[in-house]
Structure formats: structure tokens, C-alpha cells
Amino acid sequence: MRSRESSRRGDVRPPSWRCDGRSAAEGSRLRASEHGVVPSAQEIHELIHRYETGPRLLEAVLAGVSEDEIRFSPGPGHWSIHENVVHVADVDLVGAARIRYLLAEPGATPASFNGTRWSQILDYRAQPLDEALGLIRAVRRWTADLLARLPDAAWDQTGIHWEQPAPGAEPVALTLAQAVAHQIEHTQVHLRTIAKRRAQYAQAK
């Protein structure tokens, strides 16, 4: 995945940074995400499994990390581990809505949201970590239930991407497989940021 925050800007967030950008539309590494190709049963199984196990990966990297470290930020432009997790919860919530719009009303989808604004105005630092993790677990459990019941052909169903080019340009579409892959890879991006914060914290101490 070539996501803006991971490949070009590290985890520095300029004012225009929108974490749930168009990384999925730019092409996923997963073969299952190639438009026009219905993924195999094994690829679908793998996508659902990776989507569903995301919360466990987050819980594993957070286990035993002190409150001081979870709150550590290397500078004002950088999210702490705590803020990264609350952000993942919000992206998962909106992502779950997007998956449902894609399946039921492929011509509609909630807009992209401004990750930086949400973190500031929704006061991520004050939101409890356990509630964010609880939300991620429940959203993924519930959405995995849905994904597991879909016919194979649904995985190639397309909806409109939440980030669109300028008005008048050809709309960007994405498949269900791409939308699910986006959620999986978004968590991976933040797991890497969390690992980086841990290293930065160790150095700062």
C-alpha cells in the first residue's frame, strides 16, 4: 500500500492530512483486491481472517505498555499511541458503514473524514482506550459476521470510493475486496507507527 502517511510523510501530519485517504483505490498488494477479478474462496477467507484478527494484533502490541508510554508523543505534530488507537477505532466505525453502503447502495458512501480535525475536536486524548478497543473488536466481529455470509460474487461488487477526484472527473470506484483490504492495511500502518513510538519513547528515556 502506498498510503500518504506511511510512504511519503512518515507519520507527520500536515494540516491537509487525511488518514483514510485513497490508498485502497491506488491499488492493494492483495491479489484479491484487483478490480474485475472475483477473489478465490481462499483469498476471501484470508481477507476475512485478517480483518477479524486486527483487534488482537492491536491488543498484543499494547499489552504491558505503561500509561506514560501510551501517552508519549515525540512532538506536537505526532499522535501518541493512545491517539493512534482512537483514530483506528473511528476509521473502523466509518469503514464499517462504508462496507454496508457499498453492498446495499453502491452509489452512496460517507465522505472521507479529516483525521487531524477529528483527533483534535473529538478530543482523542480524553477518550478512554478500552472503549476504543472495545469498539474496534465489536465492529470487526459484527462486520466479519456479515462478510462471512456473503456470496463470493459480492467481493467484486463495486461502490464509489470515499475520496473522489475533482468534480467532473471520472469517479473512482472500488470493490468490496479493496474496501476490506483498506481497513486491514490501515491497521497495519498504525501498528507500524505504534512500534515507532515505542522505539522513540525508549530513546527519549
Added chain:
Amino acid sequence: MLTAQRIDHLIAAYADGPRLLEAAVAGIPEEELRFTPGPEHWSIHENVIHVVDSDIVAAARMRFVIAEPGIALVSFDQERWGKALHYRAQPLGDALALFRAIRKATADVLKRAPAAAWDQAGNNTEAGPQTLAWIVEHFADHVPYHLRTIAKRRTQYAQARR
């Protein structure tokens, strides 16, 4: 501007939804949960799944309106969702767990929102401007509305079994 008392009341009504819904469906046998008086009517099971799926959208809308007022709130067609998203096949237990998690986390977001945010609105693509206060009240009321349908289904089921 809403009074602090009104805001507290709205958040409390919203946060109480999962308790009300769980109490309403507790102990209902599977056959009754699945009963429908006709093909165009949702069973109790489908009513519950609908409440929870709608809450995913509602929780996202609340965050959008607080952080990005003026944004488009995309309306959704509940009949299409019920069919396309396999409401009959979705498990009730996971739905109720998600409902608890969403309302708990979102009630916390609402408690921390500035008082002025309650008058901020998004633009529903079908219904026009909707303020945060309206959205929270609407989805708080969404549970009692479906509790009435659930009570009606229970009566219909009892009558059908006579």
C-alpha cells in the same frame, strides 16, 4: 444553545438504548424472534439488526457533525440494507455487543463535545440540515420506536399461536 441539562438528558437517553433493547429481547425463544406476520414485515430479529446497523451510521454522523459541520450525511435505504446485508442471517448476540460498544464510546464523545457543537448541523442528502441535537434525539428515540414494533410482534406471535 442547548442547556447543560438538556444535553445531559439527550446523552442519557441515547446511552440507555442498549439496556432497553437487551431487556426487550431477553428470553424470547428463537422461533418468536424469527416470526413475521407477513413477507413485508420484519421479524423481531430483523428489527434488532436494523437498529444496530443504523447505529453504525448514526455514530459516524455524530462525529462528522461535531468535527466537520456542514458535511453531507448520506441517507440510507433501510429496506435495501435489510436485504443486501442479510439481516435474517446476522447473529443477534454480536449485534447487541456492538450496540453496547458503539453507544458507550459515542456517549463519551458526546460528553466531551463543546456545548456549541449541539447546534451544528450536517446536510442529510434526503432530509436536509440535521443538528447534532436532532441526530442524538432521533437515534435515542429509534430504540423505543422499535421496542413498540417488537411488542407488537410479540402480540401477533401470541395470536398466531392460538
